[in-house]
Amino acid sequence: MATERRPVLNFVLALGAALALAAVTAPAAAALEFSGEGQGIPQPPYPSTGAIAAARSFLEGRAGAKAFAVLDSSGRLSGLNLYAHFETASVIKVMFLTAYLQMLAAHHRSLTAGENALLYPMIHESNNEDASAVLAAVGEPAVERVAREAGMRDYVPGVGWWAYSQTSAADQVRFLAELPRLVPGRFYAYARGLMAGIEPSQSWGFPPVARPAWQVFFKTGALPEEGLFNEVARLERTPVSFTVAVLTDGDPSMAYGEQTIEGVAARLLAHAP
Amino acid sequence: MSPAEHNRTSRRRPIAISTAALLLLGLTPGVLAAGAPSISISAVAQEIPLGAGVTVAGNLTGSPQATQELQLEAAPYPFRAFAVVEHTESAAAGSFTFAPTRPQENTRLRVSLTAAPATASATLQVTVDPRVALESRSLGPGRVRLSLRIEHNPAARARPGIVYWYLAARGSRTFELAATSASGELGPGVTYASTIVDPPARHFSYRACLNPAWEASMGPAATHGSCPDRGFRLPDGN
Numbered sequence: 001m002a003t004e005r006r007p008v009l010n011f012v013l014a015l016g017a018a019l020a021l022a023a024v025t026a027p028a029a030a031a032l033e034f035s036g037e038g039q040g041i042p043q044p045p046y047p048s049t050g051a052i053a054a055a056r057s058f059l060e061g062r063a064g065a066k067a068f069a070v071l072d073s074s075g076r077l078s079g080l081n082l083y084a085h086f087e088t089a090s091v092i093k094v095m096f097l098t099a100y101l102q103m104l105a106a107h108h109r110s111l112t113a114g115e116n117a118l119l120y121p122m123i124h125e126s127n128n129e130d131a132s133a134v135l136a137a138v139g140e141p142a143v144e145r146v147a148r149e150a151g152m153r154d155y156v157p158g159v160g161w162w163a164y165s166q167t168s169a170a171d172q173v174r175f176l177a178e179l180p181r182l183v184p185g186r187f188y189a190y191a192r193g194l195m196a197g198i199e200p201s202q203s204w205g206f207p208p209v210a211r212p213a214w215q216v217f218f219k220t221g222a223l224p225e226e227g228l229f230n231e232v233a234r235l236e237r238t239p240v241s242f243t244v245a246v247l248t249d250g251d252p253s254m255a256y257g258e259q260t261i262e263g264v265a266a267r268l269l270a271h272a273p
Numbered sequence: 274m275s276p277a278e279h280n281r282t283s284r285r286r287p288i289a290i291s292t293a294a295l296l297l298l299g300l301t302p303g304v305l306a307a308g309a310p311s312i313s314i315s316a317v318a319q320e321i322p323l324g325a326g327v328t329v330a331g332n333l334t335g336s337p338q339a340t341q342e343l344q345l346e347a348a349p350y351p352f353r354a355f356a357v358v359e360h361t362e363s364a365a366a367g368s369f370t371f372a373p374t375r376p377q378e379n380t381r382l383r384v385s386l387t388a389a390p391a392t393a394s395a396t397l398q399v400t401v402d403p404r405v406a407l408e409s410r411s412l413g414p415g416r417v418r419l420s421l422r423i424e425h426n427p428a429a430r431a432r433p434g435i436v437y438w439y440l441a442a443r444g445s446r447t448f449e450l451a452a453t454s455a456s457g458e459l460g461p462g463v464t465y466a467s468t469i470v471d472p473p474a475r476h477f478s479y480r481a482c483l484n485p486a487w488e489a490s491m492g493p494a495a496t497h498g499s500c501p502d503r504g505f506r507l508p509d510g511n
Binding site: 032033034035036037038039040041042043044073181185239240273 | 403405407408409411413414415416417419421423443469470471472473474475476477478479480481482483484485488492500502503
């Protein structure tokens, strides 16, 4: 494609003059910077509307209460029962992780081995005691702030236990889509590593369907006595990325709940980008 | 398609220099003394692309001799010391013109007499811009290759660095960081980087930003800084 080969040095000069007005959104300074114009064919939104419809149809046929949301690669939200409230179970631990890493960044601190010994098992094996310790360290207001910063509208702190916090599928996909912005930059690779390296017994739903073609950053959650099985995931396959949340309640068994989420995954990912 | 040379004349800078613009510089302290020789100099262009020549001309006044030998001295970045790069002789009327010199980085120039009395002109700053070629090539749905080739001072050491690529739909003022890629040296004085991105729209704008080690030695000082690590919004009206 033809390009306009115009250096942005002039842009930089003009930018300097306008900096006082645009300090929040414009770069503080620019280095050697060059601009061009290009043409191309944008990647069609992924998953396709057909795939989302197939997933919705499948989910409607499953027992119990259920919801799912997809924030596709173009940022469009769709799904089923997008704003229905469900208990978070352990998917809330990603919010705890985010709040903790924000706290470290706010205090200009690095992650210590002791802190990693809390955060790693909280995500890797979904350890509840460590999650409670992390919540105690950051405080509920910090988690609520994460929810606000992510644009979540349905988050309600749990009464009695954090796992009973309320969320919606739409909230969860918004949160995961904002994760690169919410997690301080120097901790983002760490957070991604935790969410990509969850132990096999906790890796049901999307990972077995999506891998190895996709990078899957996810968290599962379960309250088996209620038949509640949730999963939230961020899937990346260059240049495509999207977020998805599947929330279920009243499942007859854990195997049933896992199969429900895997069924949604299979339909969403039926065709490669 | 082939990448085209980056065209310096397309820049709309407030101090844009055309080939018609001459910069006349001040005189030496000696000019104030009656009868003392003085030298004024000018250059056809104050800012040139790498490889272009800059012609320094001027006038010698107050010299007791009909003609006088002069030397052109250059102090390349960081401008610590001048060295002689050309010689010429003034005409009877005092005018002189040196053969074009081709600085490879930002350079200060001055003209002095080769013989006593010690007399030198004021300095003339020449800004040398790297030559830049950008290219975008559609590879199919969701894939556009962006590439950047920069010719810079071959004497400057260039280590691999990071190039930040920002995209915006055409007409949008909000640029998002779409990719980062490593730069490499194709040869002495030639930096190259490329990346593949998903275009935000069929027609889009892109920007490539980098902080090479030789950055301070080339181009206007106002361009030097750091690349935004996420994205940015252009100020309205820019």
